[in-house]
Amino acid sequence: MPPASLLPSVEDMNQLELHGITKSYGSRRVLDDVSFSVAPGRLTGFVGGNGAGKTTTMRIILGVLATDEGRVDLAGSPVTTDDRRRFGYMPEERGLYPKMKVLEQIVYLARLHGFGKADAAARATELLTELGLGERLDDTIESLSLGNQQRAQIAAALVHDPKVLILDEPFSGLDPLAVDVVAGVLQAAAAQGASILFSSHQLDVVERLCDDLIILAGGTVRASGSREALRAQHSSDRYELVSAGDAGWLRTEPGVTVVDFEGGYALFDADGPETAQRVLRSAVERGDVASFAPQHPSLAQIFKEVIQ
Secondary structure, X not given: OOOHHHOOOOOHHHOEEXXXXXXXXXOEEEEEEEEEEEOOOOEEEEEOOOXXXXXXXXXXXXXXXXXXXXXXXXXXXXXXXXXXXXXXEEOOOOOOOOOOEHHHHHHXXXXXXXXXXXXXXXXXXXHHHHOOOOOOOOOEHHHOOHHHHHHHHHHHHHOOOOOEEEEEOOOOOOOHHHHHHHHHHHHHHHHOOOEEEEEOOOHHHHHHHOOEEEEEEOOEEEEEEEHHHHHHHOOOOEEXXXXXXXXHHHHHOOOEEEEEEEOOEEEEEEOOHHHHHHHHHHHHHHOOEEEEEEOOOOHHHHHHHHHO
8 A cells, every 4th residue: 555645635536637638529639638727625617718628528527429539537546436426426417317306306416426215305406405495395397497497407416515516607697696606515515625617708707706717719828827826917007006096197107007096096007117116106205195006907908819
């Protein structure tokens, strides 16, 4: 047996890694050398336009599709059928039985994953209640609103406490309150060490929730990394100044281009950090400065930049 120092930690056992994934349909290459990792305990956002290859990538991770080249690893070894039994998956299209009652459906899925009857019922009830469906347990799936059907679909993916969770558009059709509820459940799963990959076209939601980010376009990874690192990497020399006095003097400062201005508020581009520091010193000399900070781009801005 290898020494303990060489054994993977409990968290490392959930590390999902893609290496050089390539997939073609006939002459059309839909994925080209796609490589990234999904870390335990973190929410990884997976974004890209229609046809970028996100769903194909997810299906390869799940073993539904085979790769032409490359491999998927879990904890440093090629993922196996047994490993995938520990995965949870929520497809973009709803796949629950419409005539079944909500609790009955989720209990059934828990039993398929080896839960005993009592444990399955307890786990399903707890999870559905956390997702805001506690009063709808005896309703049929088809009687639920589309948003509540989405919550039930998420419960189906989570009921067996998966170590890896793959979610295709989990926030589609949810109102802002429901987004917060679902986000809280996913964050709790991540806190227990699950590796979570979720796709979404709602870039504002992804930006708010993700720890890490992968941007896919044309079947290739255009950007990946932590949310903070990507925002820093794509930041320009743009700054926001809020001061007590009138900030109109910025319009005549060398090396400064004012983007927005009103009273003591100004948003401006500087031709370098030295110019920005000079502006700050001048602002302090002119009066009280409430705040002065670089402005990082939004995820939507980064997305547009890297896919061009």
